[in-house]
Amino acid sequence: MDTPDGLISALVLDGNGGARVTDAAGxxxxxxxxxPLWLHLERKHPRSECWLRxxxxxxxxxxxxxxxxxARPRCTPHSGGLVVVLRGVNLNPxxxxxxxxxxxxxxxxxRVISLRSPRLLAAQDLREQLDTGDGPRxxxxxLAALTxxxxxxxxPVVSALDDRIDDxxxxxxxxxxxxPRLGLTAARRQxxxxxxxxxxxxxxxxxxxxxxxxxxAPDDRAQLRESANRTIRYVEDLSxxxxxxxxxxxxxxxxxxxxxxxxxxxxxxxxAIFLPLGLITGLLGINVGGVPGVDSPAAFAWVxxxxxxxxxxxxxxxxxxxxx
Numbered sequence: 150m151d152t153p154d155g156l157i158s159a160l161v162l163d164g165n166g167g168a169r170v171t172d173a174a175g176x177x178x179x180x181x182x183x184x185p186l187w188l189h190l191e192r193k194h195p196r197s198e199c200w201l202r203x204x205x206x207x208x209x210x211x212x213x214x215x216x217x218x219x220a221r222p223r224c225t226p227h228s229g230g231l232v233v234v235l236r237g238v239n240l241n242p243x244x245x246x247x248x249x250x251x252x253x254x255x256x257x258x259x260r261v262i263s264l265r266s267p268r269l270l271a272a273q274d275l276r277e278q279l280d281t282g283d284g285p286r287x288x289x290x291x292l293a294a295l296t297x298x299x300x301x302x303x304x305p306v307v308s309a310l311d312d313r314i315d316d317x318x319x320x321x322x323x324x325x326x327x328x329p330r331l332g333l334t335a336a337r338r339q340x341x342x343x344x345x346x347x348x349x350x351x352x353x354x355x356x357x358x359x360x361x362x363x364x365x366a367p368d369d370r371a372q373l374r375e376s377a378n379r380t381i382r383y384v385e386d387l388s389x390x391x392x393x394x395x396x397x398x399x400x401x402x403x404x405x406x407x408x409x410x411x412x413x414x415x416x417x418x419x420x421a422i423f424l425p426l427g428l429i430t431g432l433l434g435i436n437v438g439g440v441p442g443v444d445s446p447a448a449f450a451w452v453x454x455x456x457x458x459x460x461x462x463x464x465x466x467x468x469x470x471x472x473x
Contacts, residue, residue, distance in 0.1 A: 156173070156176075156188065156189070156190060156191075157189040157190060157191055157265075158170070158187075158188075158189045158276065159171045159172070159173075159175065159176050159186070159187070159188050159189070160186070160187045160189075160276070160279060161175070161179065161183055161184045161185070161186055161187075162184050162185040162186075162187065162279070162284075162285065162286060162287070162288075162291070163184060164184060164185075164286050164287075165282065165286065166278075166279070166282045166283050166284050166285070166286060167279055167280075167281075167282040167284065168187070168279040168280075168284060171186075176188070181258075181259040181260075185258075185259055185260065185261070185287060185288045185291070186259065186260045186261070187260075187261045187263070187288075187291060188260070188261070188262045188263070189263050189264075189265070189272060190262065190263065190264045190265075191264070191265070191266060192215075192216065192251075192253065192264035192265060192266040193266045197264065198212075198216055201215065201216070201262075205262065207255060207262075208227070208228065210227065211227055211228075211230075211232055211255060214232045214234070214253070215232065215253040215254075215255060215262075215264055216253075216264075217253075220234045220251055220253060221234065221346065221349045222234050222235055222236055222346060222349040222350035222352075222353040223349065223353050224353045224354075224356045224357040224360065226360055226362075226363065229257055229258075229362075229363065230255060230256055230257035230258075230363065230364070231254075231255070231256045231257075231292075231357070231360070231363055231364070232253075232254070232255060233253070233254040233255075233256060233292065233353070233357065234251065234252070234253050234254075234353070235251075235252045235254070235295075235296065235299055235350060235353070236249040236250065236251055236252070236299075236346040236347070236350055237249060237250050237252060237269055237270075237271050237299040237302060237303075238250075238302055238303055238306050238343075239267075240270050240302065241267060241268055241270075244267075245339070246306040246339070246343075247306075247338070247339040247342035247343050248342070249342070249343070249346050250265060250266075250267060250269050251265070251266075252264070252265050252269055252271075252272070252295075252299070253265075254292065254295075256288050256289070256291075256292050256363075256364055257288065257363075257364055258288060258363075258364045259288065260288065261288050261291055261292065263295075270302060271295060271298035271299045271301075271302055272295065272298075274298045274302075275291070275294055275295055275298055278294070287364065287366065287369075288364045289363075289364040289365040289366050289369040290366070290368075290369055292364075292365070292369065292373075293365075293368075293369040293370075293372040293373050293376075294372075296354065296357075296372075296373060296376045297372060297375070297376050299376075300376045300379050300380055300383075303343075303347070303380075303383055304379075304383070306343070307343070307383050307386050307387065307390075310336060310339055310340060310343075310387075310390055311386065311390060313332060313336050314336055314390055314393050314394060314397070317332060317333060317336070317394075317397055318393070318397060321397055321400060321401070333394055333397060333398055333401075336390070336394055337391060337394045337395075337398075340387045340390045340391045340394065341391065343383075343387055344384060344387045344388065344391070347380055347383055347384050347387065348384055350380055351377055351380040351381050351384055354373055354374075354376055354377035354380060355374070355377045357373050358370045358371075358373040358374045358377060418467065418472065421463070421467065422460055422463050422464065422467070423460075425459065425463065426456050426459065426460060429452075429455075429456065429459075430452075430456070433452060
C-alpha cells in the first residue's frame, strides 16, 4: 500500500510499553506479525482521504465517518473494529479551549488509524510515554490511554472556568458590578461549548466500555469507564457553572433594576414637590393684567416665602404618607 503524504507519525508498538518509529517503506511492508501499528494522519491533508479510500482497506462507511466535517463524539462497532470519534480541548497557542479538536480513530486488533486537525497535545503526551517505554502495549490499551490523556487535559480548563466564576461571585459580593458583567458572557459561552461535546463524549465512552468483543481487554474497559466517570463529573461541573452564571446574571439585572427604580423614585418625588411651585411661578409670570403684587416692592419676598412654606408643607405631607 502507498503511505499517505498526510502521515504525521507511524509507530509500531513493541508490546512492552515502547514503540519504534517507522518510515514510509516500513509502513508499506508492515504486517500484523510486526506488532500493532499506529498511524497518525492529518485529516485535512489532500492525500489522507485518497489513501484512506484506496489503500487503507477500510470500507467506504468507515472512511466517511472518519472524514466527516462535523463529527460528534460516538462509538460505532464495524467489521470487527471500532469507529471512535472523540473531542479534546484546544490548548494550542492563540486558540480557545472550548474550540474542541476532533480526533477520529479506526481501531482493530492490529492497527489504529487516527486523524486530527489541528495539533492535539494528548496524542503528543502518548507519544512521549512510548518514547520512555511506559506507553500502551496493545491497540486497545492505546485507545484507553489516548482517551485518558484527552480526559486529563480537560480538567485544568474546567477548573479555570470554576475559578473565573468564583472571582465573579466575589466581585459581585463586593458590589463591583462591572467586573462580573465583563466576563460573564464569555464564561457562559465556554461552559455551553464544552458541554456540547462532553455530554455526547460521556455516552460514547460508556458505550465503548460496554461494547462486547473487539480489541478491548478487560483492563482497557475499566480504564475507559474511569475516563467516562471523570467526563460525567466534568459535565456536572459545567452544568453547575452555567447555573451559577445564570444566578450571577439575574443578580446583576436585579441590582440594575433597583438602581433604576431608586433613580425614578427620586425624580418622581422631586417632580411632586416642584410641580406645584412651578405652576404658581408660571401663573405669576404670565404677561396679562391683574397679576397681584405687581406694584408692591415686597411682593417678590412674599412670593418666595410662600413658595418655601408650600414646599416645606409638601415635604412634610410626603413624609407623613411615608413616600420619602
